[in-house]
Amino acid sequence: MRDWFRQGTPWIWLNAGAVAVSLVMVFGLIGHIAYNGLQHFWPSDVIAFEYDEPGREPVAVMGEVDAAETLTTAAARERGFQVEDDDALITRYRIKRGNRDVDSRDFVWYADVNMSEWAYPEDAVVIERRQWGDFIGYLRDVRIDGERVEEVSDQGDATWDRFLELYRENQSRLDEIQRIERVEIGAVNAEIEEIRLSLRQIEADPSLSEEERTEQVEALEAERDRWEAEYAELEERRDELLEEVGRYAVGMETAAGEEVVIAMGDVVKPWRPNVMNVWDKARFYVGDFWDFVSGYPREANTEGGILPAIFGTVLMTMVMAVFVTPFGVLAAIYLREYARQGPLTRMIRISVNNLAGVPSIVFGVFGLGFFVYFVGGGVDQFFFSERLPAPTFGKGGVLWASLTLALLTLPVVIVSTEEGLSRIPGSIRQGALALGATKAEMLWRVVVPLATPAMITGLILAVARAAGEVAPLMLVGVVKLAPQLPVDGSFPYVHLERSFMHLGFHIFDVGFQSPNVEAGRPLVYATALILVLVIIVLNLTAMSIRNLLREKYKAQGD
Numbered sequence: 001m002r003d004w005f006r007q008g009t010p011w012i013w014l015n016a017g018a019v020a021v022s023l024v025m026v027f028g029l030i031g032h033i034a035y036n037g038l039q040h041f042w043p044s045d046v047i048a049f050e051y052d053e054p055g056r057e058p059v060a061v062m063g064e065v066d067a068a069e070t071l072t073t074a075a076a077r078e079r080g081f082q083v084e085d086d087d088a089l090i091t092r093y094r095i096k097r098g099n100r101d102v103d104s105r106d107f108v109w110y111a112d113v114n115m116s117e118w119a120y121p122e123d124a125v126v127i128e129r130r131q132w133g134d135f136i137g138y139l140r141d142v143r144i145d146g147e148r149v150e151e152v153s154d155q156g157d158a159t160w161d162r163f164l165e166l167y168r169e170n171q172s173r174l175d176e177i178q179r180i181e182r183v184e185i186g187a188v189n190a191e192i193e194e195i196r197l198s199l200r201q202i203e204a205d206p207s208l209s210e211e212e213r214t215e216q217v218e219a220l221e222a223e224r225d226r227w228e229a230e231y232a233e234l235e236e237r238r239d240e241l242l243e244e245v246g247r248y249a250v251g252m253e254t255a256a257g258e259e260v261v262i263a264m265g266d267v268v269k270p271w272r273p274n275v276m277n278v279w280d281k282a283r284f285y286v287g288d289f290w291d292f293v294s295g296y297p298r299e300a301n302t303e304g305g306i307l308p309a310i311f312g313t314v315l316m317t318m319v320m321a322v323f324v325t326p327f328g329v330l331a332a333i334y335l336r337e338y339a340r341q342g343p344l345t346r347m348i349r350i351s352v353n354n355l356a357g358v359p360s361i362v363f364g365v366f367g368l369g370f371f372v373y374f375v376g377g378g379v380d381q382f383f384f385s386e387r388l389p390a391p392t393f394g395k396g397g398v399l400w401a402s403l404t405l406a407l408l409t410l411p412v413v414i415v416s417t418e419e420g421l422s423r424i425p426g427s428i429r430q431g432a433l434a435l436g437a438t439k440a441e442m443l444w445r446v447v448v449p450l451a452t453p454a455m456i457t458g459l460i461l462a463v464a465r466a467a468g469e470v471a472p473l474m475l476v477g478v479v480k481l482a483p484q485l486p487v488d489g490s491f492p493y494v495h496l497e498r499s500f501m502h503l504g505f506h507i508f509d510v511g512f513q514s515p516n517v518e519a520g521r522p523l524v525y526a527t528a529l530i531l532v533l534v535i536i537v538l539n540l541t542a543m544s545i546r547n548l549l550r551e552k553y554k555a556q557g558d
Contacts, residue, residue, distance in 0.1 A: 037525030041288040043273040043281050046124040050116040054082045062255035063097040081111040098134035107518040120274045128268040141251040166248050170264045173241045180238045188231045190490045195224045200386040301510050302520040312500035317467045319402035328413025336421045356411035364472025367404030396477035399496035404476050409462035420454020456546035467535045470504035478502045503531040
């Protein structure tokens with residue numbers, strides 16, 4: 001036994017066990033997030049039953065089973081259920097009824113002892129709407145200009161087919177409306193705004209003569225009139241499409257028999273889950289998940305997609321990497337290769353290491369005060385004075401958020417690069433100097449390339465931390481909803497001064513600030529899964545670059 005411990009075998013098994021437990025915890029966490037997030041996109045069957053609670057009128061209920069739990073009778077009564085049996089275990093089901101505009105609550109708990117036998121009506125329809133969440137009920141008619149043109153009859157699917165036909169026609173119109181509003185009108189507004197700012201600049205320029213000022217103003221006003229005419233044409237086309245979309249509606253009926261008319265323009269997608277087979281549900285699942293990843297948020301971020309948050313997270317992380325890598329590498333090279341090793345250098349290293357332990361919110365406060373108010377305000381005064389008092393760089397944006405996170409992750413890059421430089425054998429340095437290379441040539445052509453994998457390792461750690469940070473971003477650029485992406489077709493195409501959305505803040509907002517917690521819970525898990533995947537993809541990309549560089553310089557060394 002003593003020899004066994006002396007050989008170190010127990011510690012090998014202990015390390016292997018710790019690695020195994022860590023892997024189980026990591027994959028277990030990812031699996032838990034994936035299970036709770038991805039199941040949201042599967043079209044659940046719709047059940048219908050009558051709920052007959054003692055002392056109350058029976059009510060007809062229709063919806064999707066969202067959750068279930070078993071309670072004792074006493075616990076059920078504490079939660080407001082009217083149950084008669086004192087000894088039975090009660091199973092309560094949380095039913096997603098939808099129809100929040102009709103019933104005010106779209107998630108309600110029901111006790112199984114008061115429920116009739118479940119039915120799965122084939123004509124049950126679920127409609128995802130742009131407002132008020134899902135509607136769950138029965139299709140009764142299709143209307144054009146307020147007149148019923150197709151009503152439910154014995155033929156069954158005729159009304160549904162007509163509904164789908166009008167829905168697809170309207171979707172093309174809605175897509176065109178979205179393109180006009182988000183792309184074309186936005187571009188025209190940007191041009192008109194630039195002309196307005198140019199006019200202000202000309203009026204404030206004392207070096208221009210009256211004749212020159214008049215000539216330039218007339219040219220700009222003619223250009224503005226041309227853009228305003230184009231804006232009027234786009235607005236007229238959009239209004240025509242909106243009027244056409246507004247002609248169509250669908251008549252629905254709730255489980256309780258209440259009639260509801262839904263405008264076709266408010267329909268995001270309809271489906272009948274109880275008649276869908278597994279293949280139909282799988283296709284719907286893929287399409288719904290794609291809409292989530294590629295769409296824009298709605299309904300206080302509890303509906304729709306997360307494309308702006310994904311784009312903002314990736315863009316901010318890439319800009320951060322562009323700033324932190326050269327500064328961190330240069331600082332590490334100076335401290336390791338040029339600085340005289342003494343008390344001052346040791347103090348700087350201690351300060352860098354301590355900087356890594358500063359709470360991230362402190363960096364956010366610094367970024368707000370220095371980058372946003374001081375640097376951004378100064379830039380606005382010198383270069384964008386014609387836009388004041390509306391700030392351009394003197395507000396939160398991608399650039400300031402990236403610089404703040406670059407400061408946050410700078411110690412990681414410095415320490416990793418110094419470790420890589422320290423592992424380069426002294427014989428390589430001496431050999432380069434012996435062949436006649438200067439110290440600078442020895443560093444930049446021999447030592448630094450060999451230490452590049454360590455630098456990439458520091459970048460990987462920086463990206464992993466920065467992509468998940470939320471606290472500092474809340475002060476320097478991230479917002480609940482960004483109407484525009486930081487990239488568009490207007491020069492300079494990438495607008496780093498704009499505010500942006502972030503996956504981490506999106507999780508916080510939906511999970512803790514949402515007015516509809518039950519509806520937002522699965523989106524929290526789904527968004528968390530996407531954030532984990534984004535970080536994994538960014539890290540794998542950096543690791544691939546590191547491995548390629550490692551093999552390259554290893555081959556050169558051989």
